[in-house]
Amino acid sequence: MTRKSVLIAGESWTVHSIHQKGFDSFTTTEYAEGVQWLRQALEDGGWQVSYQPAHVAATDFPSTVEELNAYDCVIISDVGANTFLLHPETFTKSVPRPDRLAVLRDWVRGGGGVIMVGGYLTFQGIDAKARYAGSAIEDALPVTMHPYDDRAERPAGVTPAVRLPEHPAIRGVTGTWPDLLGYNVVRPRPEADVVVTVDADPLVVAWDHGRGRGLAFTSDCGPHWAPPTFVDWDGYAPLWQQMVSWTAGEGR
Template identity: 40%
Template sequence: MKPILLAGETFFVTSTVAKGYDVGSSASLANGATRFIAALASLGINVSQIGGERCEAEFPRTVEALQAFSAVVLSDVGALSLLLTPETRQGLAGINRLDVLRQWVHAGGGLMMAGGYTSFQGMDGMARFHDTPLEDCLPVECLPYPDGLEAPEGLNPEIVDNGHPILSGLPSQWPSILGMNKVIARVEPDGQVLVTSRYRGHDHPLLAVRDYGQGRTLAWTTDIGPHWLSQAFLNWDGYDAIITRMVRWVGRDL
């Protein structure tokens, strides 16, 4: 299997310390994908990560460049980080990388979008994937307004179709999650919901899949790491299997 391209999951943390009149500040770069990368590595899948702050300059710009990867995973990286290029900053017309991704999937590529504050439409509506070419190929539709759902009390994943290759043979009971992005499921055969979570009387898609042209797409509407994935989920034996199967399915290795 060729490497997986992971875009996103990095963020800068800044802090200010005041001791009387003496004030100091510091900043550090954090990576929310360490558990995800370790899970795939343990089963022989290499991950090439481009942090959100590097996407403008480094994310692939052509279908041909994307062919180097079995699958692309977008996680906690907004549409603007992919749409803007160095040329755009200078006021020059160029390429739309969201449409390049859609074309790549249609030609046989595999795309997974994972949830987070800057996934789908985003906690404050700042991810902005609604009404983009990329949304056209997803197994779900993005809301046109902020979609983040915080659930500190925990949400229980409910299996809808345990016969799908991603879920076949896996436990039917999963640890709870602590939040997710609310999305709209596409009607079959365009999309298929495999797992839901119920909140205030409504079942929200947690895991959905779709065949798009010659390719495949997958939506996992909660985190691949903390905080929406609880520590119980991250420490659960089933985490590695579920994450790996999702990636292998979109990459046609399952």
């Protein structure tokens, strides 16, 4: 039996630090990834995971439906719309390139599955810099986005509430969910299923789009919004395995 395949794009960053010591200063640069918890959870569930850090997705993210057909599900996590819209050839050389968010939307309509995971650079994000509101991929998601900074910081923690425990996207994930430390505020579409909430806002929202499926998970898949108690929770791996399986078309 062929293993199902998922593409994860994003979940990487580079920190450039200035160290000031009296009269003198120097700089250091550190590259980091936050995909390890999600990747391990999916691999443990039998998924074949392809991972494109943000700087790789800028050039290598699929530009055609045919390229996307290599995957059953695509996850976009904490990387802004410009990474997909501004291919380096377009940005530096003015070479026309496909709108990869439109290609992704069309692939979902034709039977693919997409998940957007929350963060400072997904949905609308910090200072509205993620810029997915009004983009083509918004059409394939079960939520619409605000045009402004949509973060809801919850430093004291907020406990998710399961509204549809029998929904196939989370079926089998039981017990109390650990607290999260923030999320992106979105608006669920009337046709969508609001499966889990935080406060009065959606956390997990799912729907069918054309012949495919879209799912929004509005908090993080790792720190900082998903603290150690969440990523180490025994329900973490089953949750992601189930959400990805459903989005990829399981049970259709």
